[in-house]
Amino acid sequence: MELAGEVEAIGKDVTLFKAGDQVFASTFKVNFGAHAEYKCLPENGAVVTKPNNMTYEEAATLSVGAITALFFLKKGNIQPGKKVLINGASGSVGTFAVQLAKYFGAEVTGVCSTQNIELLKSLAIDKVIDYTQEDFTKNGETYDIIFDTVGKTSLSQCKSSLKNKGYYLNTVMAGSMINGLLYSMTTDKKVVGGTAVTRKEDLVFLKELTESGQLKSVIDRCYPLEQTAEAHRYVEKGHKKGNVVINLQHDKKA
Numbered sequence: 001m002e003l004a005g006e007v008e009a010i011g012k013d014v015t016l017f018k019a020g021d022q023v024f025a026s027t028f029k030v031n032f033g034a035h036a037e038y039k040c041l042p043e044n045g046a047v048v049t050k051p052n053n054m055t056y057e058e059a060a061t062l063s064v065g066a067i068t069a070l071f072f073l074k075k076g077n078i079q080p081g082k083k084v085l086i087n088g089a090s091g092s093v094g095t096f097a098v099q100l101a102k103y104f105g106a107e108v109t110g111v112c113s114t115q116n117i118e119l120l121k122s123l124a125i126d127k128v129i130d131y132t133q134e135d136f137t138k139n140g141e142t143y144d145i146i147f148d149t150v151g152k153t154s155l156s157q158c159k160s161s162l163k164n165k166g167y168y169l170n171t172v173m174a175g176s177m178i179n180g181l182l183y184s185m186t187t188d189k190k191v192v193g194g195t196a197v198t199r200k201e202d203l204v205f206l207k208e209l210t211e212s213g214q215l216k217s218v219i220d221r222c223y224p225l226e227q228t229a230e231a232h233r234y235v236e237k238g239h240k241k242g243n244v245v246i247n248l249q250h251d252k253k254a
């Protein structure tokens with residue numbers, strides 16, 4: 001659903017873009033899909049000029065990973081000074097969530113395995129918990145926001161680690177939303193799941209943050225389009241660092 005590339009041609013009524021513009025976009029609200037050489041998008045959709053300090057590969061990762069991180073953190077009422085825990089902090093949503101939570105002035109703890117500790121430190125995180133050594137739900141610490149970006153925890157596990165008026169955010173929680181709704185209605189804590197909404201103004205915000213040096217993309221591997229199946233097999237192992245990108249060599253003469 002995420003892509004970046006050059007505008008090849010425009011429709012006769014298009015005014016916002018011209019051929020040759022470098023853009024990044026989300027196809028979420030159009031017809032999904034972006035494993036392709038060409039994609040037709042409405043000019044008023046989620047299409048924005050690419051950050052001038054990012055490659056196409058880096059820019060493509062913003063439209064889902066960073067948008068999802070931003071959407072959930074805003075739902076969690078992120079504020080300066082809030083104590084935030086990001087579980088799965090080494091994934092796509094996670095690496096963006098760490099950087100965005102820091103941008104919003106939060107005190108950020110990330111949970112990852114031993115091999116990703118240095119990666120999280122490179123994102124200027126405040127504290128790292130290695131999940132192979134320590135269970136954050138059992139160490140007595142409490143947080144204003146617990147953001148599980150990889151759906152590896154449950155609400156019941158995290159309840160006692162949430163402060164009063166805290167938020168439990170989970171990107172992969174469809175099955176337990178009823179419990180979450182009941183919990184939100186009967187306590188002073190809130191549970192947020194569901195699907196992130198992609199808004200053009202948020203893409204513009206992410207572009208500006210990137211250009212001012214406050215947001216970067218972590219790329220694990222790139223695969224050519226012909227190896228898309230291998231790319232998915234790698235991602236489905238559940239251990240990528242940041243993002244995996246499919247790239248194309250576009251031959252204009254062809």
Ligand SMILES: NC(=O)c1ccc[n+]([C@@H]2O[C@H](COP(=O)([O-])OP(=O)(O)OC[C@H]3O[C@@H](n4cnc5c(N)ncnc54)[C@H](OP(=O)(O)O)[C@@H]3O)[C@@H](O)[C@H]2O)c1
Nearest residue numbers: 068088090091092093113149152171194195196238239240
């Ligand atoms: N709700 C929405 O709107 C929305 C939008 C986008 C994505 N999603 C979903 O969000 C999820 C996250 O996607 P993603 O691309 O950011 O990452 P991902 O590829 O699903 O996860 C990769 C990361 O998870 C870490 N991880 C694996 N097991 C873990 C555990 N037990 N505890 C903590 N971390 C663990 C891995 O680190 P290690 O190798 O160190 O274990 C790896 O860095 C996906 O399920 C995706 O479908 C939802």
